[in-house]
Amino acid sequence: MAMLSPLPPRDGVGATRLHVPLHGEWPTISAYMVERFHHLESGELLARFDRGEIIARDGSAVPLDAPLGAQEFVWYYREPPVETDIPFDIDVLHEDRDLVVIDKPHFLPSTPGGKYLQSSALVRLRRLLGNDELTPIHRLDRATAGLLMFSARPSTRGAYQLLLQNRRVEKVYEAVSARPADLPAFPLVHRNHIVKERGHVCVRVDAAREPNSETLIELLSTDEQVVHTLLRPHTGKMHQLRVHLAALGMGILHDGFYPDLLPEAPDDFERPLQLLARELRFIDPLSGAEREFRTRRTLAFAP
Structure with missing residues (x-):
């Protein structure tokens, strides 16, 4: 059975699920995500924790200092990219x-x-x-x-x-x-x-x-x-x-x-x-x- 997202679709787009290792060299989930998404600006990523935008399976916000192993999966909405318009209709x-x-x-x-x-x-x-x-x-x-x-x-x-x-x-x-x-x-x-x-x-x-x-x-x-x-x-x-x-x-x-x-x-x-x-x-x-x-x-x- 598919794992249900704690977040509903937003503007037709479902939330992204991320698997977080239960063990490793990172002290916190946020530290793992900063390294995992090294191409993103770390300050903005950490700010998403402060805003309550990184969500656990039970629907609660994952704290910035949540230790590695506290959650195996987290959900979040992707920041929308600048998209090229596809000028054709379905x-x-x-x-x-x-x-x-x-x-x-x-x-x-x-x-x-x-x-x-x-x-x-x-x-x-x-x-x-x-x-x-x-x-x-x-x-x-x-x-x-x-x-x-x-x-x-x-x-x-x-x-x-x-x-x-x-x-x-x-x-x-x-x-x-x-x-x-x-x-x-x-x-x-x-x-x-x-x-x-x-x-x-x-x-x-x-x-x-x-x-x-x-x-x-x-x-x-x-x-x-x-x-x-x-x-x-x-x-x-x-x-x-x-x-x-x-x-x-x-x-x-x-x-x-x-x-x-x-x-x-x-x-x-x-x-x-x-x-x-x-x-x-x-x-x-x-x-x-x-x-x-x-x-x-x-x-x-x-x-």
Whole structure:
């Protein structure tokens, strides 16, 4: 069971939980946090203790002189970063008491993280619908557009999460790639072993190991410059579709990760990653009804 936060969401953003070691060289919890967050100004961090903004599991404020070991977890609200506005709106395609489905635009992260808090699909949707219990059932990369599902209340969340865990949701994507010199014969199934290593933003392929990822790739259309494909992933490894197309010599247009990791650069809203979560199908675990959702978005560079 997930550990409940003693702090409610604020402006649609949940409080951050920090694990504090029970033993170590730090005399107090505040001393540990000063070292843990060495990139922050220590005076302001300590002032947050004085203001009662560092909270224990029971909802009480953690004193500045609380010794290490007094609390294993503390909660606090992140100071909001200066965010770059993502000038695209989410579209709510479906809403009932248990499930919400949206059409996420390119560039918008699914959940808060890093330099994005208010500019995330979760926070925007919580504020739009006035429901702080909304939680994503799955994720889309920030660069990917299309269908994203949210649980609307905790009591039925697990039933929908099990659908994903048991691979009972059919997902269909579209992509537009640079056309290779030799176009493969479609349809085709691509498999390989994808490894995600700590500290690396890209995954890698281990050719010596048995495949752990599989995608059915079908041709929709092509011209002299690009290939428009339909992708049906059987597994859901990180960056799987981007990796599989790159391995076939068909890297997705405007992908800064595959086949080559490019230097970080500001978002170019005129050149979104040409990957779209197009369809979702499943049997609803609560009603038994067939559910089918389809994006209203299109890929701008499709032939």
